[in-house]
Amino acid sequence: MNTHQYLRAYMAGSAVPTMMLLVVLSGFLAARYSFAIPIPIERAIIFPMALIPNIFGLWNMAYLWTRPRSHLAIGFHGAILPFFIAPVGFLVATCSGFLAATSNGLVWFHQIVVPYAVLAAAFCLALIAYYLVWKYVVGFFNGVLGIA
Amino acid sequence: MHEEEQKKVADLVKQSLRPMKRELTRDLWPQMLLRLDESSRDRPWYAVLLSPAALSSVPWFDWALLAVLIIGICAFPRSIPVWLYHF
Numbered sequence: 001m002n003t004h005q006y007l008r009a010y011m012a013g014s015a016v017p018t019m020m021l022l023v024v025l026s027g028f029l030a031a032r033y034s035f036a037i038p039i040p041i042e043r044a045i046i047f048p049m050a051l052i053p054n055i056f057g058l059w060n061m062a063y064l065w066t067r068p069r070s071h072l073a074i075g076f077h078g079a080i081l082p083f084f085i086a087p088v089g090f091l092v093a094t095c096s097g098f099l100a101a102t103s104n105g106l107v108w109f110h111q112i113v114v115p116y117a118v119l120a121a122a123f124c125l126a127l128i129a130y131y132l133v134w135k136y137v138v139g140f141f142n143g144v145l146g147i148a
Numbered sequence: 149m150h151e152e153e154q155k156k157v158a159d160l161v162k163q164s165l166r167p168m169k170r171e172l173t174r175d176l177w178p179q180m181l182l183r184l185d186e187s188s189r190d191r192p193w194y195a196v197l198l199s200p201a202a203l204s205s206v207p208w209f210d211w212a213l214l215a216v217l218i219i220g221i222c223a224f225p226r227s228i229p230v231w232l233y234h235f
Contacts, residue, residue, distance in 0.1 A: 027229075031229070048232070114227065118226050119227070121223075122227035125216075128213045128220075129217055
């Protein structure tokens with residue numbers, strides 16, 4: 001089991017957001033068809049579907065590469081990821097035309113206003129979520145694939 | 149029993165017993181790992197992940213962080229679209 005370590009790290013990392021994609025897509029569909037929020041699903045799904053799994057896989061490869069040097073725990077390694085994902089996500093959403101920054105806060109899908117204070121709280125919660133997900137779920141998959 | 153007889157008996161006993169091997173001929177650790185893994189092999193991965201043994205090994209501060217996370221999501225429902233987008 002010592003071959004293709006980085007490939008296995010990529011697969012273990014990308015498994016979690018791939019599974020979460022079903023939840024995300026269900027949430028978008030429910031918002032659009034049940035609550036009549038005009039979410040452009042075909043544009044909004046690009047970031048969670050195409051970029052997030054790849055970023056998770058690459059980040060897990062980076063963990064495997066840096067582990068002998070940094071000795072950083074996998075939970076803290078994962079908690080660093082929102083500092084990279086959040087700006088990229090906002091950039092993609094802004095370029096896709098469904099996110100606008102106003103004086104009151106960020107406006108998602110031309111309807112949902114998220115005040116900046118809520119955004120700051122959400123970011124802190126994201127750090128916790130990523131810490132827990134990376135420590136327990138990605139760490140578990142790393143163990144299953146023999147790279148823990 | 150004289151000393152000579154005792155020595156003779158001791159020699160006979162030594163000759164009849166096979167010499168012991170102090171070193172193991174093979175590594176037993178992989179077999180031990182296989183044996184440990186046998187219990188989890190037949191179960192699906194989510195059953196192993198959520199097993200009582202796995203849950204009991206979670207430290208208390210991680211449970212506290214999970215509680216903060218759930219309370220935070222309930223307190224800021226407007227952040228749910230942001231969450232959906234970034235996961």
